[in-house]
Amino acid sequence: MCMKKFINDPADVVREALAGLAAAHPELRVDLDEQYVARADAPRPGKVGLISGGGSGHEPLHAGFVGPGMLDAACPGEIFTSPVPDQILAATRAADAGAGVVHVVKNYTGDVMNFQMAAELADEEGLRVESVLVDDDVAVEDSTWTAGRRGTGATLLVEKIAGALAEEGAALDAVAAAGRLVNERSASFAVALAAGTTPAAGRPGFELADDEIEVGVGIHGEPGRSRQRMRPAAEIAELIVDAVAAAGPVGPEPLIVLVNGLGATPLIELYLMFGEISRRLEAAGATIARSLVGNYVTSLDMTGVSLTVCRADDELLRLWDAPVRTPALRWGA
Amino acid sequence: MCMKKFINDPADVVREALAGLAAAHPELRVDLDEQYVARADAPRPGKVGLISGGGSGHEPLHAGFVGPGMLDAACPGEIFTSPVPDQILAATRAADAGAGVVHVVKNYTGDVMNFQMAAELADEEGLRVESVLVDDDVAVEDSTWTAGRRGTGATLLVEKIAGALAEEGAALDAVAAAGRLVNERSASFAVALAAGTTPAAGRPGFELADDEIEVGVGIHGEPGRSRQRMRPAAEIAELIVDAVAAAGPVGPEPLIVLVNGLGATPLIELYLMFGEISRRLEAAGATIARSLVGNYVTSLDMTGVSLTVCRADDELLRLWDAPVRTPALRWGA
Numbered sequence: 001m002c003m004k005k006f007i008n009d010p011a012d013v014v015r016e017a018l019a020g021l022a023a024a025h026p027e028l029r030v031d032l033d034e035q036y037v038a039r040a041d042a043p044r045p046g047k048v049g050l051i052s053g054g055g056s057g058h059e060p061l062h063a064g065f066v067g068p069g070m071l072d073a074a075c076p077g078e079i080f081t082s083p084v085p086d087q088i089l090a091a092t093r094a095a096d097a098g099a100g101v102v103h104v105v106k107n108y109t110g111d112v113m114n115f116q117m118a119a120e121l122a123d124e125e126g127l128r129v130e131s132v133l134v135d136d137d138v139a140v141e142d143s144t145w146t147a148g149r150r151g152t153g154a155t156l157l158v159e160k161i162a163g164a165l166a167e168e169g170a171a172l173d174a175v176a177a178a179g180r181l182v183n184e185r186s187a188s189f190a191v192a193l194a195a196g197t198t199p200a201a202g203r204p205g206f207e208l209a210d211d212e213i214e215v216g217v218g219i220h221g222e223p224g225r226s227r228q229r230m231r232p233a234a235e236i237a238e239l240i241v242d243a244v245a246a247a248g249p250v251g252p253e254p255l256i257v258l259v260n261g262l263g264a265t266p267l268i269e270l271y272l273m274f275g276e277i278s279r280r281l282e283a284a285g286a287t288i289a290r291s292l293v294g295n296y297v298t299s300l301d302m303t304g305v306s307l308t309v310c311r312a313d314d315e316l317l318r319l320w321d322a323p324v325r326t327p328a329l330r331w332g333a
Numbered sequence: 334m335c336m337k338k339f340i341n342d343p344a345d346v347v348r349e350a351l352a353g354l355a356a357a358h359p360e361l362r363v364d365l366d367e368q369y370v371a372r373a374d375a376p377r378p379g380k381v382g383l384i385s386g387g388g389s390g391h392e393p394l395h396a397g398f399v400g401p402g403m404l405d406a407a408c409p410g411e412i413f414t415s416p417v418p419d420q421i422l423a424a425t426r427a428a429d430a431g432a433g434v435v436h437v438v439k440n441y442t443g444d445v446m447n448f449q450m451a452a453e454l455a456d457e458e459g460l461r462v463e464s465v466l467v468d469d470d471v472a473v474e475d476s477t478w479t480a481g482r483r484g485t486g487a488t489l490l491v492e493k494i495a496g497a498l499a500e501e502g503a504a505l506d507a508v509a510a511a512g513r514l515v516n517e518r519s520a521s522f523a524v525a526l527a528a529g530t531t532p533a534a535g536r537p538g539f540e541l542a543d544d545e546i547e548v549g550v551g552i553h554g555e556p557g558r559s560r561q562r563m564r565p566a567a568e569i570a571e572l573i574v575d576a577v578a579a580a581g582p583v584g585p586e587p588l589i590v591l592v593n594g595l596g597a598t599p600l601i602e603l604y605l606m607f608g609e610i611s612r613r614l615e616a617a618g619a620t621i622a623r624s625l626v627g628n629y630v631t632s633l634d635m636t637g638v639s640l641t642v643c644r645a646d647d648e649l650l651r652l653w654d655a656p657v658r659t660p661a662l663r664w665g666a
Binding site for chain 2: 004005006007008009013014016017018019020021022023024056057059060064193194196210213230232233234236259263264265266267268269270271272273274275276278279288291292293295298300301303305325327330331
């Protein structure tokens, strides 16, 4: 074992990281056998449960978003591997208080299939489940592990806004509808300068030359639209904003804007990119009402940046602003 | 310009990132001419000001810690370069409400000299300044840019705890004394798997072979104690905990523990390391009262992890728990 990662056996990474999460966050309940993470106080009587999950390697997504005002539970699969149906079912049970559970599912074939199977198993137990599919990445229509668009950065927005509504006591249909609305109104696009490395493979997921960038990259290193020459931040920002704007209007509704690092991008570069991106969005007529900058929806140690915009309205902004208390996202009371 | 960073001209990185910070955080006032970042409501009448600064490249330190409950202002120098005295003076003025200003200074020769000069200039203007020197890194006694120990991860703890006391209305001497106490009770140690790359140099600050790690590395890539063979996370954790424990007792006082990434370390690995480190600390008799895991005191895109422990008491824990509202650290009301 000489790979340059802070790991022991590559087969144990997810389990050992969950053990560390449990040690660091007593406000969470981590079930290492069933492999899910829940609010310590879940299920909350009368509250619609909100859960999500997917392959590991995208941290803080999803387990870092478990807590009051966001997810009730998350079920992380192995690295870049969907959680299995039994695991999703266990998380669903942990989040169910009789008012039903919403599954937030990123659009990858394995995730969609396994969440669907878990929903059927839950139904057999008399649990009500609604699914919200997230497919915000406008880079490509189909991809390595996807039929249709991929789910990426908008997942954070869906979980935050649906989570706020669930916390307020809204009913199952309303929480699911809010999640779907956020997804419909969101678009994302990413550029990578260098691939991430999975513990199992031990080498970067793809190779880029010193003067190449991957434009429209996915969060598992899936190919994007094209491989292009390296260029200054201002031109990369232009390329990203153009791609997002081409997929749908960026104004006049107030935008929630996420400038997201893909894991290994220094914060100083993310803020520089936010400056470049926000200027271009505003030049295109957009109003940036809320913003978030950081490494939130990642791809291990990929060097890259993604933009997610959501065309909001007063109600979505109110829910975005509502208090949230999770390991990775906290604000308000 | 073909370096693989999200930048334009390397000479403009800090300024452009500050412009992005200003766009993302309307609750901050960013002075691009004087190059400092302040709370929009600073100076707060009657409140002791708390400021810090140092070379850029360590984000979110320091500008990401400006806000209620932490810093009133931060003055970022160029990458890995001390802020100049006039800049520090401008930040001091921005934070001064007549009750005096505390400078939190990491122990690097340039920082110490420039903050000292700024303090003298402030004194000539009738401003009262107290300095808190942070020198928590137990790896080496002197280093490339340091006489004495280097200031690293404990800076976050000093800024949080002194900031909480200042927010409560404590007097200048008390705020400075709290900062010094946190530093005295803290110890840090870091290990790097790969160096970061400065925009100006365009290549990694040092080279490690595929099977080498830098043990006791500094946050500018300064050499540590030794270059050793790569090993599993469990053994790296042992090495780090042993180094910190050798520098001072880790029990029986309750510890505040920061497991910090040096910029490009994925969160999943940081949580795995927290699990390994916390188990070893507890085996050594320590009680972990509070913990924080993430990339907070970084070295651009260095791959590495540092441990900071602070031997706390009820009062320090109370101040740690006090509300904070900054871009990078938020909790409480």
